[in-house]
Amino acid sequence: MIRASYRVIFAALTLALLAAAPARAADPKPAVLSAEDKADIARAEAYLNAVTTLKARFLQSSPNGAAAEGDAYLSRPGRLRLQYDPPSPLLVVADGTFLIVYDRELGDPSYVPLGQTPAGVLVQPNLRLTGGEVTVTRVSRLPGVVRISAVESEDPASGEITLVFSDHPFELKQWQVRDAQHQVTTVSLFDVRTGVSLDPKLFQFVDPKFAKPQMNLN
Template sequence: MPSLSRRRLLAAVSGAVLAGALPLAALAAPKRAAAILSERDKADVARAEDYLNAITTLKARFLQTAENGAQAEGTAYLSRPGRMRLQYDPPNPMLVVADGTFLIVHDQELGEPSYIPLGSTPAGVLVRENVRLTGGDVSVTRVVRLPGVLNVSLVEAEEPEAGELTLVFSESPFALRQWRVKDAQGAVTSVSLFEAQTGIKLDPKLFEFKNPNFDKPHLREG
């Protein structure tokens, strides 16, 4: 299976409830203005907001799939507001942690982690204390209904040309099952959730990140 590029991996993380580390502005997708929503659309968007706001904690397995078919699996943890962890299964060296202030992306093979302000990522929208998909700094571009599935696509309100995130909900039961991020070339990376548990107790240490480079002996000396 071809490996995920680091940029593609970061783009997928940005969508997460729980997705990554790139601001939407870095994705440079074709410009999309906010949609004029019908009353049915508004009701469906409100359902999505209510669902996301009702989540306090979540644990789920995830499968991440890139445009070229490359895949990665792992476990996602969410504690609202502000905290998230994406723990990729070995041998994938990536770890992603949102600690309430930053989205921290650490490639354990490359070394130094990247710190991205949480508010500048789509993930920051989804882990807010009060999730709003309309009327704030994100706008809905379209609502698509398929049998048993609801798709809600979003852009940044001030930079609708910057990129697009699509949240995919199952209808029965109503739950977030997937998110998709479209990049500058139109390639789509999807992250699917399964075996989800909500309202469970999670160890707060899951959302702490300690830079392992600070613990190396040569850095402690002197």
């Protein structure tokens, strides 16, 4: 149940801890890809692999209607931070080895190996949307928008992520996640800046319970 919840969290970078229900969705089927679909997938892979660092504001809309905002930081490979604005107590850090979810109200951080989460795919050195850990289920287009939906190849019933790109210029604007219970969470990005200098400490997590108190030298 914990693994399913974390899959939901990072497939969309949502940070919403959803309890897994016993019911499972039917396995989504791989798409029959046209030449145009394959070209758009290649554009998405090239764009994502070209992003080494990223900073953005995000707005998360959850299935229950709740909304939250915060700052997202990404440093590929392997590192990501989602910092929610108050009053949300959540902080999520991917430090290259673990995905760490810390709820200040609950107090105890949770650790899961990064390779067991979709975050491990999103921040890997050579991201692939086909032929590897991810299988594309459909590619759709609206005026000025390209949508690519995918599932985990080894566990397609766990949920589906849709990456939403603007067409010109080709940029990632939104994630949508449909979980195994068909609940959809949406994360939209704003004020995106790539190629920025980020403090490595953003991707380090120190449990406040074990942090040494700072000495007052005044």
